[in-house]
Amino acid sequence: MTNWIDIGELNDIPRQGARVVKTALGCVAVFRTVEDQVFALEDRCPHKGGPLSEGIVHGSKVTCPLHNWVFEMNTGQAQGADEGSVPTYATRVEGGRILLDAQMLQNRSAA
Secondary structure, X not given: OOOEEEXXXXXXXXXXXEEEEEEXXXXXXXXXXXXXXXXEEEOOOOOOOOOHHHOEEEOOEEXXXXXXXXXXXXXXXXXXXXXXEOOEEOEEEEOOEEEEEHHHHHOOOOO
C-alpha cells in the first residue's frame, strides 16, 4: 500500500511552473503542465547539476536552465543527443491537492 504525502495545492504551482520540495536527501522539483499534469523529478540535472525547477516546462518536458538538456518528465530520460536521466517520483492529484509517494522518497539514494 502506497503512503502519500500532501505537499500543497495544485494552484500553488503556476501552469508550466515548478516548486521545490526539500527532503533529507536532496530536493525534488514538482512540475505542473498546461494540462494540469503533475510530475516530480530530482531537482538536479545529471550534466552540471542545474536546478531543473528553474527550467522551462513545455508539454511533458523540462529544459535545464544551464545547458538546455531536455528531460521527459514521465520517465526522467534526457532527450535527443543528450544521455542521462534523473529519478522520477510518483504523484497524484486529489481534491486539488498534490500528493507525493512517501515510500519512493524514503528509498532515495544519497548518491
